[in-house]
Amino acid sequence: MDTGRKRLGCVGAEVSMQRLSIIALLLVLGACASAPVSRVAPDLFRDQWFAPADEPIDGDAVFALSAPMRSYLAFDIAPQLHAEGPQLGLINALQTGGKLNIEYDSAFTRNAAEAFDARTGNCLSLVILTAALAGQVGLDVQFQEVLGDHVMSRNGDLVFYNGHVNVVLREKLAEKGVKSSANPATVIDFLASRDRRGQQVRSVSRQTVTAMYMNNRAAESMASGKVDNAYWWARAAIKREPRYTATYNTLGLVYRRSGHLQQAAVALEHALALEPANTVAMSNAIPVLRALGREGEAERWSVRLRELQPYPPFHFFDQGRVAMERGDFARASQLFAREIERAAYYHEFHYWLALAYVGLHEPERARDHFKIARDNATTRADAVRYQEAMNSQDRIVRKRREFVGAAR
Numbered sequence: 537m538d539t540g541r542k543r544l545g546c547v548g549a550e551v552s553m554q555r556l557s558i559i560a561l562l563l564v565l566g567a568c569a570s571a572p573v574s575r576v577a578p579d580l581f582r583d584q585w586f587a588p589a590d591e592p593i594d595g596d597a598v599f600a601l602s603a604p605m606r607s608y609l610a611f612d613i614a615p616q617l618h619a620e621g622p623q624l625g626l627i628n629a630l631q632t633g634g635k636l637n638i639e640y641d642s643a644f645t646r647n648a649a650e651a652f653d654a655r656t657g658n659c660l661s662l663v664i665l666t667a668a669l670a671g672q673v674g675l676d677v678q679f680q681e682v683l684g685d686h687v688m689s690r691n692g693d694l695v696f697y698n699g700h701v702n703v704v705l706r707e708k709l710a711e712k713g714v715k716s717s718a719n720p721a722t723v724i725d726f727l728a729s730r731d732r733r734g735q736q737v738r739s740v741s742r743q744t745v746t747a748m749y750m751n752n753r754a755a756e757s758m759a760s761g762k763v764d765n766a767y768w769w770a771r772a773a774i775k776r777e778p779r780y781t782a783t784y785n786t787l788g789l790v791y792r793r794s795g796h797l798q799q800a801a802v803a804l805e806h807a808l809a810l811e812p813a814n815t816v817a818m819s820n821a822i823p824v825l826r827a828l829g830r831e832g833e834a835e836r837w838s839v840r841l842r843e844l845q846p847y848p849p850f851h852f853f854d855q856g857r858v859a860m861e862r863g864d865f866a867r868a869s870q871l872f873a874r875e876i877e878r879a880a881y882y883h884e885f886h887y888w889l890a891l892a893y894v895g896l897h898e899p900e901r902a903r904d905h906f907k908i909a910r911d912n913a914t915t916r917a918d919a920v921r922y923q924e925a926m927n928s929q930d931r932i933v934r935k936r937r938e939f940v941g942a943a944r
Contacts, residue, residue: 580787580806581771582799589768595776598749599668599742602649608636609672622673623707627722630666638662642914645752658914659700660752663745666703666724678704679745680723680737690850690884701740701748747777754786758793766790781810785817792824800824808837815845850875853885860888865895883909887922894929899936903929 609617613636617625629636638651642658648668651657657665667677682700706721754769767790773783788803801824807817818841825834856871872889879885890905903926910922 580774580784580803582791582796583771585794585796586767587764589765590762591765593750593765593768593772595746595750595772597649598647598664598746599671600647600649601668601672602652605649605652605669606672608652609669617673621707622675623705623722626670626673626675627705627724630724638665639916640914641916644756645749647749660745660749663701663703664749666705667742667745670703670705674708676706676708677742678706678721679740679742680704681740683736683738701745702737741777743777744780747773747780747783750776751780751783751786754783754790758786758789763790763794767794781807781814782816784810785814785820788817788820788824792820797824797827801828801830813844815841818844819848852878853888856888856892860892860895863895865892868892869896881912883912883914883918883922886912887925890925890929899929899932903933 613625613629616629619625620628630638636652636655639656640658640662641656644658646654646657646661648661648665651661651665663679667679670677680702682702702723702725704721704723750769750773754766754773757763757766757769766786770783770787770790773780774787784803784807788800788807791797791800791803801821804817804821804824807814808821811817818837822834822837822841825831825837852871852875856868856875859865859868859871869889869892872885872892876882876885876889886905886909890902890909893899893902893905906922906926906929910919910926913919913922
């Protein structure tokens with residue numbers, strides 16, 4: 537799959553798209569397949585129901601370079617780009633310890649200029665920033681979705697499916713009379729700790745990535761209670777790239793949150809018409825159809841959903857939390873482990889499994905899972921919290937070993 541390509545893990549973070557799927561209200565953010573139809577569903581939008589957004593809704597600003605970004609390329613790393621070439625020079629600047637030194641934090645999705653200014657960003661922000669800088673120095677940029685690489689996360693009543701997209705950079709040597717295939721590409725993937733050899737990928741367009749960004753902002757607006765902003769972001773995403781079907785689901789949830797159930801059904805049914813096996817859209821459509829009295833349709837989708845997804849997201853995790861409340865740490869550890877089998881890198885699952893091991897007085901195993909939680913934390917605050925928990929178990933392990941050593 538990666539013959540002739542270099543793979544680079546940068547900044548110790550994930551250059552990926554977060555696919556937000558709200559389950560109680562399921563939202564989808566990030567890398568998603570394009571539907572075979574590009575037509576926007578008729579009668580989809582209801583602008584009159586929503587107040588104007590209190591922030592700019594501008595797809596053209598997503599990849600736009602700010603003056604500081606241009607200065608950075610023209611002056612700060614210009615000698616490096618000249619000495620090492622634009623491809624290697626930019627890559628080295630992006631790496632930990634390089635001149636840019638971007639940190640990963642998933643608080644919200646920034647555009648390229650915002651991520652550059654803050655020197656931090658979530659997965660999608662880092663993809664956009666890397667692509668914007670690479671395009672400015674003349675590199676060919678390709679976006680790749682890593683198929684089947686989805687992780688769940690949750691924020692309140694919002695459940696997110698997190699997909700993964702990386703960036704492929706290549707110098708445009710074809711313009712110099714050299715076949716482009718002779719010039720090796722570099723895959724920029726910020727999940728360096730995970731083995732991705734042999735994974736299937738597919739290309740996604742810049743238009744789709746822009747729609748992903750706008751859908752992310754819609755989902756984040758929903759999570760923060762700004763339903764009006766969420767509507768305008770979702771609307772703009774559909775206008776930008778009608779084939780990105782995740783946003784129809786988001787728009788349906790906006791209508792549901794604002795009390796417009798009939799219009800929510802229109803958007804969600806359109807998503808299902810495009811992708812009949814979309815479990816996220818099904819999960820959202822079923823309660824809407826039931827609320828509208830369309831029990832027969834809701835039941836048909838419920839049967840189909842159980843066939844495709846016998847256990848909903850966080851099913852075992854929630855049962856594990858109940859077991860923890862009962863003080864049944866052994867059962868809780870089993871349930872958390874089952875959830876980890878479905879989402880191996882979700883930090884919260886490892887954190888709670890570690891807590892179960894604390895209850896079972898197994899500090900070594902607790903420490904190991906606190907470490908995994910820390911290594912996969914999506915915010916600095918979570919990483920600090922997990923580190924502190926790991927340190928406490930380290931102290932217990934050391935004291936236990938000292939006691940055993942003294943007893944001998």
